[in-house]
């Protein structure tokens with residue numbers, strides 16, 4: 384090599400190394416070695432099959448970290464120049480090609496350093512990492528586990544059924560917490576009393592499909608920013624605190640499949656932003672359908688199935704024209720189906736009134752439910768002529784109502800199983816529906832009825 388003197392070549396390499404060191408150390412401080420080691424320990428615990436240190440040999444882990452391992456640079460208070468680098472997000476479990484986090488292996492565990500090593504951690508995410516329920520991964524008891532960084536904002540554990548441990552190990556006094564999603568894990572214990580006092584900025588608390596128990600502490604009502612509260616599919620019980628109505632930002636309240644009992648608190652009427660209410664399959668009982676639903680105009684979904692509510696269906700539908708789904712299966716309802724449901728629920732897609740003791744006819748106004756995709760009236764004691772057109776007919780479930788009948792020409796599809804009406808049609812209001820046994824004439828009647836409704840609207844306005 385005549386072009387370069389060996390010495391000048393060496394000098395060049397030295398200069399380059401010095402320069403790049405200067406540039407790197409000026410712009411990007413290195414991740415603290417202890418934190419770096421901890422990253423590798425945690426990576427090894429979730430997937431020991433990958434040789435992580437070989438795949439990511441760079442000393443500067445922050446500039447070439449695995450997807451899902453996120454660093455941030457921090458500066459001292461009086462300086463814009465970053466002086467340290469720390470891990471702020473850890474996400475494990477393959478979600479999609481767009482979020483290819485380190486995949487968890489079938490023998491993944493949790494290395495305990497995850498609780499202690501990351502003092503700047505804002506987000507922790509585990510997706511389908513602990514799934515083999517014969518190979519349980521135990522969380523430490525909260526008494527021996529120090530808790531995550533006080534900087535924690537998001538805690539997300541989704542579908543890790545083999546991860547078993549007390550909620551109090553995961554959920555501590557984190558004042559910056561915004562989002563908690565612990566769904567489909569083996570987490571047990573009670574909701575900590577202090578949650579409402581400390582994590583006042585919490586916007587989502589989803590604890591569905593775990594083994595949680597105990598009551599809903601009324602201190603939870605201090606979480607004024609809460610928009611989603613989902614405690615469904617656990618073993619919670621007791622009475623719901625009246626103060627839940629203080630959560631006025633709430634959009635979704637889902638308490639399905641627990642052991643809650645007593646009265647559905649009237650304070651819930653204050654949840655004026657609520658769109659989704661699901662209290663199905665609890666033991667709320669004997670106070671009838673809550674009348675305050677009439678005062679919650681934003682509601683889209685109301686599900687109360689599987690509670691012994693009892694009573695007749697009240698006239699609460701006037702302001703609920705935006706409701707898409709109503710589940711009142713198996714709620715001990717008696718009496719007639721009110722015509723007002725057919726008149727006002729103009730956007731209804733689903734109505735479940737099955738497994739009750741409803742009687743009388745299906746109101747003719749139900750013929751107006753044009754957007755419906757399923758109406759389930761099975762296992763009641765309904766009788767008389769069905770008012771539906773053949774078009775809606777296919778979306779009906781009517782079994783277990785031996786006294787229901789259908790006009791001959793509509794006897795196709797699921798309606799075909801019903802007996803054909805022998806008597807003259809029973810017309811509930813002669814002024815609106817002139818008697819006719821010809822089902823083909825039913826369409827003009829509906830138009831007349833619609834016209835009548837429009838007139839009513841004009842008179843009122």
Ligand SMILES: *[C@@H]1O[C@H](CO)[C@@H](O)[C@H](O)[C@H]1NC(C)=O
Nearest residue numbers: 489490514515516517518519
């Ligand atoms: C689950 O774990 C058990 C016990 O370690 C093991 O025998 C079994 O093969 C595992 N199942 C799967 C699907 O990995």
Ligand SMILES: *[C@@H]1O[C@H](CO)[C@@H](O)[C@H](O)[C@H]1NC(C)=O
Nearest residue numbers: 533556557558577578580581
């Ligand atoms: C939670 O942390 C805050 C701030 O660090 C503190 O003021 C409060 O007393 C703590 N609450 C509990 C129950 O430890």
Ligand SMILES: *[C@@H]1O[C@H](CO)[C@@H](O)[C@H](O)[C@H]1NC(C)=O
Nearest residue numbers: 604605625626627628629650
């Ligand atoms: C919360 O609700 C309870 C009961 O409804 C009420 O007495 C209390 O004043 C409310 N608290 C706040 C802070 O709004």
Ligand SMILES: *[C@@H]1O[C@H](CO)[C@@H](O)[C@H](O)[C@H]1NC(C)=O
Nearest residue numbers: 688689712713737738761762
């Ligand atoms: C309704 O009752 C039938 C027959 O007893 C039962 O098979 C079905 O699961 C019940 N449905 C609901 C929603 O309770």
Ligand SMILES: *[C@@H]1O[C@H](CO)[C@@H](O)[C@H](O)[C@H]1NC(C)=O
Nearest residue numbers: 740742743763764765766786
């Ligand atoms: C069904 O209604 C009829 C009257 O229409 C009544 O005689 C009968 O006892 C009712 N059956 C049940 C199970 O409620």
